[in-house]
Amino acid sequence: MNKLIKAITGGSAIVPIVAIILGLLVGAIIMLIGGYDPILAYRSLINKVFGNPYDFGETLTAITPLIFTGLSVAFAFRTGLFNIGAEGQYIMGMTGATIIGVSVHLPWYIHAPLAVIVGALFGGFWGMIAGYLKAARGVNEVITTIMLNWIALHLANYIVNDYLLEPGKGRSYMIDESASVTIGWLSRLLEDARMHWGMLIALLAVVFFYVFLWRTKQGYELRVVGHNPDAAKYAGINVNRGVVKAMFISGVLAGLAGVFQVLGVFLNQAVSASHTGHGFDGIAVALLGGNNPVGVLLGAILFGSLSYGAAGMSFGADVPPEIIRIVIGTVIFFVAAPGIIRWIIKRRLPGKKSKGEVI
């Protein structure tokens, strides 16, 4: 198992596993301090995630957008960019999908793919703005993506309110049946959980991430740009175009998260007062997964399951769901600071000689 994970992620499985255990432990201690029953809480959590087909299906639904936004942030990281704007790109993805889903009417084999593509392009375009501003004007992408998140929120509300609104509903019209990407038979199998094709696309995106970045010419170029822009210039790679392209792809990935929320889960877009947090959670997922596609997938599964299961803890053990964010935070913390875990392991197993610290 360890070997397998090592082969996939290029790292040891010990650290993440110990990190998860420590995270849950910290959560348990905090629950005990608060006077809650951690065993009941975790049992409720597991029950919520695996207890029945419906919740299992919905857990997958919760995981899906996190895979996309996690990949988005990780992709940008890999190309030397810090994309805090997955949130905004997610919203723009939703908006693009909604526009097509609501306002054009086409046969399903065109409509759904078109909605997916337009939504993805919206997200990509939104990411590209930050990329362009960085490339052309040298504006730090961290600031622009933060600002663009807010602009996206309000812009999307404007578009929904003024062009797509179903009167009196506070949301857009429902998208056409032909644009939806739900999987009816699977939903029925899983007691009406909201299953959709986006889950499969998310897995494809993981593969795409890997193949594109490490197997293609363009991926190679983007990695050179990310790691050493000077060398990239010398090698004849257009750095500015690389930055724009990288942000575009990152935006497409985040946009797809929004696309499938609209086309597969909500089937409409609501006017929203605040951010959903999926984009920000994407940062955590990317970090949890070490900016590695398979890592992101595993990170999203962990993050999504814990988040979804939190409602179960709340229901079954009356534990405030906030506890789960502490657990997730702690897990990331220990993943990020493997030194601490090694230190702990060393204390625990003094006989075993630990391998020299990498410096």
Add this chain to the structure above:
Amino acid sequence: GAKNNNTGGASPSESASGDTSGKDFKFAMVTDVGGVNDKSFNQSAWEGLQHLEKDTGTKVKYLESKEATNYLTNINQFVRDKYNLTWGIGFLMGDAVKEAAAKNPDAKLAIIDNVVEAPNVASITFAENEGSYLVGVVAGLTTKTNKIGFVGGIDIPVIKRFELGFVAGVKAVNPDAKVIINYTGAFDKADLGKAAAASIYNDGADIIFHAAGGTGNGVFNEAKERLKAGKKVWVIGVDKDQSLEFGDEVTLTSMLKRVDEAVYRVSKEMIDGKFPAGVITTLGLKENAVGLPETSTKNVSKEILDKVEEYKAKIISGEIKVPTAQ
């Protein structure tokens, strides 16, 4: 032992006697991201359920949604756990309640502030415009500067009803008064409310009516601060009698919206076997579901309150048609 954060907190009003026929019943509500302690809407609903628990010994529970995808899954949590009635609290829950109702024809659901046409759902809406009209009358007659403010949360139909009713009320009694409208874009951002109130008061307004949930707390904070600095300004609260929270010095009156009553009543009807399934109930002045709290007498003069009663009667009789959202 384990604390139960979902229970506890006594309801002050009425007796704890009542019948105990609710023992076998389970009631639940799902809030949006605001949570049950938002000092207005959700809290009011939860108080209604707690009150019911106290009176009938029924079991009550809630789940807070962390984001929109949770609306449906949280409702389903209760539906699947065979709760007798599950409330969706707030406009935003509409689609989720509809979906859950359609997929679970045997379950009973209810929704506040939205209409879900399904045989197993009770929909409760309020005629906020009517109540707002009355506080508009109070504001129109109380203002000394002839400038009045309205701070809204998000520009959605429910809040639009507050605005339109309020403006109509003001104009009815004081056609010269100007109403400054400010939508902050959020229901839970007191800082935005405070800034909005500051600019409106600075512009010369002396009364602000807010329909902005937690954002409105900022309006109160700004008013209290001005009071400390020796400038007398008023706030008209919303949903609950907010003078109880923010004090009489700044709270002119409040536009009550008895969500607690509605939740209590409809749930009680379920126990009594009279659940209004498939019925859309609009609660307005006639039902005493909107209006002014008794504490209004502290700051609002007798003459004005008489005027309010006058208009109230006219609205109930249909003589005055209060505008509502387009």
Add this chain to the structure above:
Amino acid sequence: MDLATIGNMLNTAFVFSTALILASLGGILSERSGIVNIGLEGLMTAGAFAAAVSAYHAQEAGFGSASPWIGLGAGALFGVLFALIHAVATISFRADQVVSGIVINFIAAGSTLYLVKLLFEGAGETSLVNEVFHKIQIPVLSDIPVLGEGLFTAYPTTYLALILVAVIYYTLYKTPFGLRLRAVGEHPSAADTVGIKVLRMRYTAVLLSGVLAGLGGATIALTTTGTFSHNTISGQGFIALAAVIFGKWNPLGALGAALFFGFAQSINNVLQLFDFSSHVPSEFIYMLPYVLTILVLVGAVGRSKAPGALGEPYFQGKR
């Protein structure tokens, strides 16, 4: 638009800006020492939480108008507590600084809300603090037109923030401590070889950033909201981070950036006073501060240079 309106706008701008100024000062100290601090949001959350809770309890215990000051102190303290996590992780254990910052945001958001629920019987929000800060007018100066209203009628915390800008500017650029701090952030091994304790400097800077960001969060709870809930801090930490970069890691620059953000925020309220605003979709008004920020960045500032060793862990013998 008359002069009084401008004065009022300035005044509102300062209210928004105060927290941003404080937090961005924290960000500057930390980043000047070479430690990325994307956890400002979390540190502010911690500060706002502690401030609301302790001011409330102080008020209930009868401390009266001293309560907000107690709250402020508690905010700073709690900020330090979380900053300590960041410091240990990034400085001693050389964890990725961005990751650690995000973790701070996570843990702060989760744990404060959890604590609120424990302390306030399940409520998602602290009880309302009545003893909050009030604006004070500086005699004479507050009678100046425009500026009097805009600048000299403000919360004590605003003055505190402005004083701290001066103090930190002086410290960074005039004192040995500042020289050493900047050296550590630019070229830690240069500092090390002249006997400066790099890690100790970084700890100091990060903990101070906890103090400042904690104060920043506290001012929000103690001036505008009067309570702490899940979104008392929602994005201000990130805006403060933007102010750090926008202000080129310089306290005066960050002050300017923070004021700019505050001003942009207050514009949208002022706009809504005018009749034409009802013809402009409100969403565009909400967008305005953010659009303005980008435009200013594009137009005026351009590339800003981060401290040389920002984000790089340091250990002796590193090449």
Add this chain to the structure above:
Amino acid sequence: MDKARTVVEMRNITKRFPGIVANDSVNFKLSQGEIHALLGENGAGKSTLMNILFGLYQPEEGEIFVNEQEVVIDGPNKAIKLGIGMVHQHFKLVHPFTVTENIILGSEPKLGFAVNYKQAHKEVERLSKQYGLNVDPYAKIDEISVGMQQRVEILKTLYRGADILIFDEPTAVLTPQEISELLEIMRNLVSQGKSIVLITHKLKEIMAIADTVTIVRRGKVIDSLPVAGTNPNQLAEKMVGREVSLKLDKKNAVLGEPALEVDRLVVKGRQGLNALNETSFVLKRGEILGIAGVEGNGQSELIEALTGLRPVSSGSIKISNMEIAGATPRTISEAGISLIPEDRHKHGLVLDFPVRENMVLETYYTPQFNKRGFMDFDAIDKHAERLVKEFDVRTPSIMTEARALSGGNQQKAIIAREVDKNPDVLIAAQPTRGLDVGAIEFIHKRLVEQRNMGKAVLLISYELEEILQLSDRIAVIYEGRIVGEVNPAETNDQELGLMMTNYKQSQGGPSSEQTD
């Protein structure tokens, strides 16, 4: 000189790094008032030993005596207290700071809470005068030359009252003038009672200035002997463990067609001023043209213009009659220019990439390595394996990150890549900076080999010796202009040095061009 006192004695010092014993039971003795050279190949353990003396590393075994007292040097602070100062191989200067700020850092004179800059400036000026260092206390490090930066480093140690000075490869980055000035400064320091450890790869300098030399190989001391009784060949042999030819045998050049023609080239520098002022020269196939000059006279801009990294204001650059001025780096690369860049970490390598990916940095997109947009890693691996073997790049595997290679091997990897592109014109900028004699020998041989194969080689170096040894023709660049051309056989470093600073025979005197 009477029997000198021992100021430093290191006994049986052992220091291990993961996988390597950097210092293996080393003994080292420094006498008062001497200049003691430390000589050894790259990675022999010289820097490590001195870092231990300066308290940056802790040895696993061994004792250190300073002024005959046993001491534990647990940090630079302790070393400074003991009067030890170190000028590091890679300068430890804070670039945005001024000279004074760098010097006083860590022991600032105070006035109340504030740094007393007035006093600090005065003190820096005084010290600068006393030791003839001639630095401007107000200048920013960013704005001064490398040689000047080094003097700041020296001042730093003097300011702290150091009596024992360690110089780690101080001349690797200096111009000939600067080198002779530095040697002068060192003599001056010794005459004022300081003792000096000098780490260098340049045998000539050791012969010129050192009293004693200690030779280290693979962490072990091979020998320690007075310089007086030895010669460069003997030292080189001791150091490498085999015979090294310090002279390069070079056949006469067989000149061919012009390969690179630069005509009245004008290029703007970083400050927007003209860095190249109508520079013209012609480079023919089969020759090595050396560009000699003091750093900062337009060499970097010339390289950047030739490779397409910097826009050209006017003038023309032709490669085999094809105009490439202002073309993109890729067009130029495809037209037949290869570059061994000045800064191997900045332009030469992606340090985080494995060797194999670095080997195709400019050719990854060609059909050889790329099939319909996908990288052909089989071909890439084969290619990398071949280059690694042919150019003797010592790396555990082609999957090893470039970062983990030693400087010499990183340089070999770059040369392998660039030479293998089979360019018409090979630009070699500072190809041997910081490398040991063995590595230098290897690289020089490769460059000559290219020239013998009929390639045109443009050598840009601040090291006169290298220029003199390799070039068939030398062009001197000064303020962006070629101010003269000489035949290496008919010149010497004195004459070249003067041309480089544009001093006509009549002028002379110490250079002062750095202080503006």
